[in-house]
Amino acid sequence: MSASNVVRLKAPAIENESREHRSRVLKGATILTTISASTVSCLVRNQQSGGFGIQIDPEQKIPAHFLLYIPVDGIAYRCTLRWRKGDRAGLSFDGTETKPKWHYG
Numbered sequence: 001m002s003a004s005n006v007v008r009l010k011a012p013a014i015e016n017e018s019r020e021h022r023s024r025v026l027k028g029a030t031i032l033t034t035i036s037a038s039t040v041s042c043l044v045r046n047q048q049s050g051g052f053g054i055q056i057d058p059e060q061k062i063p064a065h066f067l068l069y070i071p072v073d074g075i076a077y078r079c080t081l082r083w084r085k086g087d088r089a090g091l092s093f094d095g096t097e098t099k100p101k102w103h104y105g
């Protein structure tokens with residue numbers, strides 16, 4: 001068989017090829033809301049340049065917009081809730097702020 005008779009097949013495209021890789025992490029975090037200066041504990045399970053995947057008590061209510069303070073990073077991220085299913089939620093963020101003075105952590 002000559003080289004000109006060889007059929008080259010392309011590898012199948014990987015679904016969501018443009019999707020950014022999420023780095024798995026395990027960081028304690030606190031959701032800070034302006035409603036009575038309340039706090040909700042959660043865990044950051046994965047992180048990428050535009051957001052986070054968190055684990056949170058499924059019974060816990062959280063607003064659509066809030067600050068997510070990650071003490072180990074020393075950063076409060078302005079977040080928007082994108083999806084929620086059971087004890088998992090996906091967040092996007094659009095900037096950072098200093099930790100509010102009313103938060104003890």
